[in-house]
Every structure is written in structure tokens, then in C-alpha cells.
Amino acid sequence: MTQCGKYLPLNSNSALGIDVLEERRKDQLGHFVLRLAFCRSEELRRRFIRAETTLFRIRFETDDSNERRAFLDSKDFNWISVGAEEKERYKEQLKHFISSKTDLDGAFQSEAFYKVKWTTIPDLVEKRKVFLKGGYAYVPAREQASIIYSAFEERLEAALRSYTSGFIAGIPSDWVASAEATGEGITADMVDSLAKQHFPLCMRVLHQSLRKDHHLKHFGRLHYGLFLKVLGLSIDEAIAFWRKSFAGGPGSDKKKNELSCQELPATPQCT
Incomplete structure (x- = not known):
């Protein structure tokens, strides 16, 4: 904290x-x-x-x-408030999940319960902190946060998967069908036109910065190099692309002389 x-x-x-x-x-x-x-x-x-x-x-x-x-x-967390009639119907079962042991009846009356699909809160099910009935888990208000955290994880995972499909699938455009038909991938000379027409904004900004300054910072090279690799840029074409891109930039002679397959941008390691 x-x-x-x-x-x-x-x-x-x-x-x-x-x-x-x-x-x-x-x-x-x-x-x-x-x-x-x-x-x-x-x-x-x-x-x-x-x-x-x-x-x-x-x-x-x-x-x-x-x-x-x-x-x-x-926000809509897909929970259902348990009404007084339903709460009374399962009173004996729900009383086991009330924290107070001194005034159990009073605590039960003041405690709110929510129904959710039991599959959305496996942590509470595993710890036996909820009452299960008909595919639903009856969650006491004091455990409400678990529903929220589970919904947060689920929605974030879905968002990341949508990013993944766009990142890994490449760029759906005319040249993709052409490349599949001929068996050829993209070349270094094609990157400029592809960047203008099809790249996502983040990669287009990296490409424009590279063209303007003939230089990218370390992690910029890692991410952009991985993106080009996913698009289908071969090792030989990648070497040609980066040599051309570094030309005229700071330390360009050294980069051109030292650039090799082993120094091509690769997947960054997270620490």
C-alpha cells in the first residue's frame, strides 16, 4: 500500500x-x-x-x-439481490455464513445477500464461504468484494485477449492474401507503405519516430521488432530494414557494422 x-x-x-x-x-x-x-x-x-x-x-x-x-x-456485476422471502426460505442455511455469533438472528436480519453464478467466485466456493443452490452462490454482503474482484479479472482478461487477436493476427489487408498465394512474406521495402495504411497507432508512431530520427530507444526497438516479426518480416529482411533505418542516425556506422541476427529486436524479458 x-x-x-x-x-x-x-x-x-x-x-x-x-x-x-x-x-x-x-x-x-x-x-x-x-x-x-x-x-x-x-x-x-x-x-x-x-x-x-x-x-x-x-x-x-x-x-x-x-x-x-x-x-x-x-457497473453491472451480474448479481441478484436476495429478497426477504427467499432469504427467509433459506434462513437455516444462510445463518451459517453470518460472522456474528452473539446476536445471530439480529445479524441475519441486517445482513444482505447476493446471488451470482457459482462459477464466477471459485475462491469463495473453495473456502465454503457461500451457500450453493440451483447453480447459484448466495454471497453475504461482507464477501461482496470477491464478486467485484472476480468481475475485474474476467473483464481485464477479455480485454487482453482482444488486444492479443489484433496483435498476433497481423494486419488484414490486400497484401496478406497476396503473400499467402505466392508463399512470400513482407519485405523491408514494404514496411513504409504498410505503416501508413495499416499499422495500429502505437506502431505507426514508432515507425514515424524511427524514420525521423533514425533511432529508437531500447524498448522501442524490442517492441517494434517483435511486431514486424509477427507480421512476417524474415530475418534477412529485418536486417536490411534495420540497417536502412539506422543509416544517418547517432552511431549509425557502428550499428551497421555490428548488426547481426543475434542483435535483432526480440521478445523483451520481463523482470
Whole structure:
């Protein structure tokens, strides 16, 4: 929690003396850049989801109560509030999940319950913290957060998979059908025209920066090189592309002399 406050501050809307909009802008930019970086494989997606869920959990638990309620009201978590009649029908079963042991009847009357598909909260099912009936789990209000965290993970995973399909599938365009028919991939000379017409904005910006400065920072080269590899740029064509791109840039003579297959941009290792 201390580290979040130090490196990832996100104050409430009512905070005074804080540029809240700038905090949110940085937080959103960082999140979506990380989506691009971690969407490429199942292992990376799992690591990202675990980290983001932990961060979400910390922020949710420490958030202003009014803003937390506003957040819950703005989202559909697919839960069903258990009515008084249904609650009374399963009273004997539901009483086992009330935390108070002194005034059990009173605590039961004041406790709210929610129904969700049991498959959405396997953690509570495993720990036997819910009552199961007809494919539904009856969740006491004090365990409501588990539904929220599960929904967050599910939706983030779906978003990452949509990124993955766009990242790995390549660019659906005329040259794809042509390449499949001829058995040939893209060449270094084709990259400029493809970047203008078909690249996603993030990769187009990297390409334009490379063409303008004849240089990319380390991680920029890693990500752009991997993207070109996914599109089908062969090793020989990649060498030709990077040699041409570095020409005229800082240290270009050294880069041209040292560039080899082993130095081509590859998948970055996350630490």
C-alpha cells in the first residue's frame, strides 16, 4: 500500500490541492501501455492480471466510501439481490455464513445477500464461504468484494485477449492474401507503405519516430521488432530494414557494422 501511494498515487475526486485529472491521465496511459506490452502470451497476461487485480484491490479497499458506492452503482456485476422471502426460505442455511455469533438472528436480519453464478467466485466456493443452490452462490454482503474482484479479472482478461487477436493476427489487408498465394512474406521495402495504411497507432508512431530520427530507444526497438516479426518480416529482411533505418542516425556506422541476427529486436524479458 505504501508503494502504491509513492509510485502510483490516485487520490479521490474530493482531494484538495491535487491535480486529480493529471493523476488519472497518467494512470490510464500507463495501464493501456502495459496492456500492449503484456498481451502477447498467456503467461504474460496472467502476470499482468495478477498485478492489476492486486492494485485494484488495494485501491478499492482504501477508496472513499461514497466514491466506492458510486463505482458499484455505475457497473453491472451480474448479481441478484436476495429478497426477504427467499432469504427467509433459506434462513437455516444462510445463518451459517453470518460472522456474528452473539446476536445471530439480529445479524441475519441486517445482513444482505447476493446471488451470482457459482462459477464466477471459485475462491469463495473453495473456502465454503457461500451457500450453493440451483447453480447459484448466495454471497453475504461482507464477501461482496470477491464478486467485484472476480468481475475485474474476467473483464481485464477479455480485454487482453482482444488486444492479443489484433496483435498476433497481423494486419488484414490486400497484401496478406497476396503473400499467402505466392508463399512470400513482407519485405523491408514494404514496411513504409504498410505503416501508413495499416499499422495500429502505437506502431505507426514508432515507425514515424524511427524514420525521423533514425533511432529508437531500447524498448522501442524490442517492441517494434517483435511486431514486424509477427507480421512476417524474415530475418534477412529485418536486417536490411534495420540497417536502412539506422543509416544517418547517432552511431549509425557502428550499428551497421555490428548488426547481426543475434542483435535483432526480440521478445523483451520481463523482470
